[in-house]
Amino acid sequence: xxxxxxxxxxxxxxxxxxxxxxxxxxxxxxxxxxxxxxxxxxxxxxxxxxxxxxxxxxxxxxxxxxxxxxxxxxxxxxxxxxxxxxxxxxxxxxxxxxxxxxxxxxxxxxxxxxxxxxxxxxxxxxxxxxxxxxxxxxxxxxxxxxxxxxxxxxxxxxxxxxxxxxxxxxxxxxxxxxxxxxxxxxxxxxxxxxxxxxxxxxxxxxxxxxxxxxxxxxxxxxxxxxxxx
Numbered sequence: 001x002x003x004x005x006x007x008x009x010x011x012x013x014x015x016x017x018x019x020x021x022x023x024x025x026x027x028x029x030x031x032x033x034x035x036x037x038x039x040x041x042x043x044x045x046x047x048x049x050x051x052x053x054x055x056x057x058x059x060x061x062x063x064x065x066x067x068x069x070x071x072x073x074x075x076x077x078x079x080x081x082x083x084x085x086x087x088x089x090x091x092x093x094x095x096x097x098x099x100x101x102x103x104x105x106x107x108x109x110x111x112x113x114x115x116x117x118x119x120x121x122x123x124x125x126x127x128x129x130x131x132x133x134x135x136x137x138x139x140x141x142x143x144x145x146x147x148x149x150x151x152x153x154x155x156x157x158x159x160x161x162x163x164x165x166x167x168x169x170x171x172x173x174x175x176x177x178x179x180x181x182x183x184x185x186x187x188x189x190x191x192x193x194x195x196x197x198x199x200x201x202x203x204x205x206x207x208x209x210x211x212x213x214x215x216x217x218x219x220x221x222x223x224x225x226x227x228x229x
Contacts, residue, residue, distance in 0.1 A: 019204060021046055030204075049204035056209065058200050060130045063123050066193035069186045070120055077181030079165075081172070092116075092183050114157035119194055122152040126197070133213050146210045150203060158191050 019030045023046040030039055030048065038050035052058070078092040090098070096115075099108035125145045132139040172178055 017208075019048055021048060050202050051205055052200060052202070055200055055202065055205060056130060056133070059197055060127065060134075062193050062197040062200065063126050063130070066190050066197055067120070067123050067127070069190035069193060070116070070123070073183045073187035073190055074116075076183040076186070078183040078187070080179045080181060081176050082179075083176035089181070092187060111157075111161060114155050115161040116158075118152055118155045119158050119190075122149060122156065123194070123197070125149050125152070126201070129210070133209050136213070138213070143210065143214060146206070153198065156194070158187075158194060162188065162191055 017030050019028055020026070021028060021041040021044065024041065024044045026041060026043045028039075028041065028048065033039060033049070033051040035051055035053045039048040040046065041048055073092055075091065077089050078095055080087065080089045082088075096108050096111050099105070099111070126149055128139065129142055129146050129149070132142045169178055
């Protein structure tokens with residue numbers, strides 16, 4: 001992986017783009033990168049963007065895998081408890097719903113939104129945009145969905161929910177026998193592939209894909225004028 005510390009002066013190519021460093025807010029003229037290269041801020045050495053090989057295909061594959069495992073984590077057994085001859089099996093949805101039984105409806109809704117709904121919408125929206133880019137066709141609302149995606153990531157708490165479950169497992173294990181069901185392992189794989197999706201999704205490169213896609217599908221104004229539109 002090659003690093004490219006960049007310059008913030010006015011000497012730039014016609015194809016360069018301006019980007020602000022997320023750490024120090026320095027405006028930098030960023031030229032096109034070759035595959036496998038990354039750009040660093042000349043002031044604070046922060047990684048501005050990284051152009052990974054086959055990044056779009058990897059992100060698409062990881063996102064599809066995450067969606068599949070999220071779906072499989074819902075209908076099957078998530079956890080089972082056994083103590084003094086009494087046994088109980090709960091699904092992922094039931095484990096969240098049980099909070100409402102103790103008058104924690106707001107917490108139950110928040111956990112559902114941040115651990116299932118928001119990550120699911122993010123992945124589906126990302127797949128929708130990537131399919132639009134792959135077929136070189138401007139699907140409806142592609143640009144709006146692309147703008148909305150990264151704001152959703154701030155509300156993803158799936159991995160924190162999993163950590164909370166594991167911490168609770170350590171405490172409950174001394175009082176009851178706890179077994180992980182098929183849905184639990186599916187949810188773990190969902191989190192792994194969600195993390196791989198996000199880690200391979202470079203925001204700057206993603207917007208370059210979208211910008212190129214929009215430019216290629218934008219109607220030619222001169223042709224429209226010739227047609228009298």
